[in-house]
Each structure stands twice: as structure tokens, then as C-alpha cells.
Amino acid sequence: MAPFLLKVPIALNQSFSIRTDVGICYRNEWHYHSEIEILYILKGNVSGRIGDTVYNIKTGDLFLLGSNLPHMIMAEEQDGQKDDFEAIVIHFSPAILSEFLSLPENRSLVALLKKESLSLDIKGNARSIVVDLIKALLFAVNTQRLIYLLQILQAVSESKHDCTPISSASFKSTHAHEEHRLNKVFNYTVEHYLHEISLKEIAEVIHMTPHSFCRYFKSRTNKTYSQLLIEMRVNHACKLLKETELSIAEVSINSGYMNFSNFNRHFKELVSKTPMEYRKSYNSFSKTPAS
Template structure:
């Protein structure tokens, strides 16, 4: 789906930006920017959209988002309720690939670093010991300035570039079609679907939201997302169902209807198609991993 170009603010006396956010919720528009983004989510849960990937995000996720890769983090509905004391919290770094000089990435010693930034254009999830190292260094970076900040960022990126504890997020060959004139249209579709995925959404209705004909909508959506609207909707519903299965407060039947599916058989079939597991298998595996 077409993203919105976001301008990242950097202080005049700094070559890159790091900030610590404590906010009621994460709810950005589907956007991109020329800066690379390194994000540590300290508090918050919800749905993460990066490139053509839709996944759940949670506390202590660490993500590297490459230059011009569209993304969005949307907190769960509970964060949007009035009088809630929940807060989302993150530390985020933004930097341009060439902020340390045009030739820096071309020197032989930085071959792995250059390769990392190229891989980041599909998004990278950082895990295990590497993740913990990044979290610790980001905390230090918040409290230093000048050359020390640059050294810490370089240490973080070097560690990631050498790590095997990484997972690519978007699919191989993902590319973004950036057309600013479509930004409002696709964001309208996006916002409506997030708000109504638990309900039945007809092709006629979502085409009205996008302000194009029903016949044109299906092709338009697939061209800009590399997936059908039906699959996009299923991914949102499966993501929500996965959250409810992990929380283990509702029966499978209740989770089925709470996630927008109209019958149990369809729910089981769709859940297994997207996850490779039945809802019960998914729930049991999660509980086993948590107990380990």
C-alpha cells in the first residue's frame, strides 16, 4: 500500500537523531523516510506493518528498518480507550546511510556494514544475544553526545552486521511503488480495515472507501501491496486471533468470532494456512515455550 513521506527532524548540531518516546499509543500513518530506523519497543503490543509483512509486535522487539521501507506500528485497541493508564514506550534512532560521509561505506572494512543496510531495506528483526546487546547500547546512547554517540551507533551496527541472530521481515524481492497522489486513498483503506476487520467488509464498501470502482479496486490493491485484499484482511484477523490465543482468556469459538471469522471451520482452515498450525497447536506451543 502506498506510504506517506515522513520528514524526520534532526537537531542542527546533530548528524543523526535518537529519542526516547513515552506516548499513549503508537499510531503512525503508513509512511517511509530516507533515514534508516533502529527501534527498540520497551512497552506496547499491537500490529506491525513493514513492507509486505504483517506481524504482532511486543515488548523488547528490536527492528532495523532500511531507507525508504514503508512501515507502521499500531497499538492494540486497549491503548486507545479513555482513562487508560497504559503507555507505549520506545527508543528510536534515525540516521541517513551517508551521514558519516559519502565514501564511508565504500571502504573495504565496511563491506558487511554496507550489506547490512541493503538487507535492512526488507526490514530485519534482531533476536537473542544480539538483541540484548543492542538494547544495552541504545540505553547508553541516550546519555552521551558528540563522538561517543557515533561510536556507539557504529558498534551497534557492526554487531548486527556480524550476527546470525537476524530475521528478514518483508518477502524477498519486495519493492515499494511510491506515488504520493495515492497516499490519502490507501491510508483511508488501511484505517477503515484496521477499525472494521472484526466485521464483514464487502468489496463494494471498501471500494467506496478508496473512492474507486469495485472492478478497479482489486487490481489497485494488489499492485500496491503485492497481495489480495482478502489475504490482507485474513492476515489482520489471524494476527488478532494469535494475540487472543496467547492471552488464553477466551474459548477457541469465542476467538473465532471475535477475530472476524463467521464459522469455526473457516477459522481453523485459514489459521492453519497462514501459520502452519491449528489454533490449539499454536496456543500449546506458545505456552510450552513460555514455560521453558
């Protein structure tokens, strides 16, 4: 189906919402909303689709998603259970700050919130600052809520080096009919990406020839279908490298790769490390005592 317009519930005595979503009850359909979203992952390791990008989402991640940007969580089933997931979610309309944003001191905030296809992965010092503010906001009341929200936006707008765009700036959500076709492709891919998917097979999902499908998919997503498969398989491999003791060869096979050389090459291209280097760096980081 097309991404649906989600009506975000906001209490009558509040101008924006903040809540904690527990479990995969978190909205995992392809959807969008007029509100800007701040998403902090308390627990989880899943894939997500943000605009035209498939993204690996893990504990500690922090995202800022712009108005009307389609997104979804793609949780996988393990032993009949959906992946565990917990997040703090903030939704607010830029309209609540309209007059305030017109003040000359707020030029950087205006520039941030008006970006086309706004989608940022927030890391480094900015993430530490924003996460502390989000946790404080959870328990704030009255005017203090707005103060914390403004401080969050200020921290993001002043930390350009810590903020990486996710979806391409040129991404535009397509019309309902096109979204229906494209969503069928994504849904089929999510279900089968750990197995071989030929161009003929995926093209038949939306009743196209392989040649027509290649042109169609590239024009709608700014990437080839093989690039999408590589991203999803490498994301899954990262998860296995962190959460299991499978050998690198077993991770390759369990991530949909029958060719070990291709697996190593694709992994290095996307992650800038070999699978072994990635596992060692993750293990080293996870065992470092907190200061």
C-alpha cells in the first residue's frame, strides 16, 4: 500500500507529544506525518526504511525526521517473535514555533527545519547532549517542556559535523499508485532478501520485464535494486557479527551470500572495514568500561 498519513495523537493541554514505545507495537508500517519526529532508540537492532534509504537501526541511535518524510521499521521474526524494540519518540509541528522562529536569532533553527527531505543520524557530542535533554523532557511539565525542545533543536542545528543525512535530498514521495508498486517491491524484498532474488523474480512482483523494472526502480529510489539488496544483506551481517559467534563464512551464508568474495567486497565497500575488523572493533567497544 501507499505510505499512509498517520495522525499523531497530542493531548489537548500540550503542544507536542513525547512518549516511550515498548515492543514492536512501534508503528512499523510505511507511513508519514506532518509533524517532525525525533526518535531515540533505547533498545533494538532492526532495519528501517527512511525515505529512499534502508538503514540499520540499533540501540543508542538518534534520528531527526522531517515533515511528511515516509519511514518505517522493518522488524524481523526470530523463533516466531518480533525483534524487541523500545524507543522514545517526540512529535512536534513547526507551526507551534512559527512566531518564535521568525526572530532573527533563530536563523539556524529555520534553516534546519526547512531542509528538503530532512533526515539526520545524530552522533558524537551532539547525541550525548540531545539524549540527556530528551530524558529530562520525559518528566518535564509546562513551560519547561518547550525549553527542552528548543534546546534539543538548538543542539542539532549547531552540530553539523555530528549530523549525517540519511535519505537523499532529492527524495520525493511518489503518487499513491507508484507507492503501491514500490511498497510491494520493498515488502517482497524484506521477506526474501536472505535468499537469492533474481531480477526476473522481483520484476514479476509488479508485472514488469527485468529491463523495465531496473529503469523504474532506479528512477524512484536513486539506486539500483542490487544496491538495495547489498545494503540489506550487509546490515543483517553487521547484526550477526555483533550478536552471534558465527564464523565469518557462516555470517556470509546467513546473510544471503553464496559467494564469500562478494560478501567481503560488499561489506568493505559499505562499512569501510572487513567483517573481521568490524567484529573486533565492536567487541572492543562493547567491553570498554563506562567512565
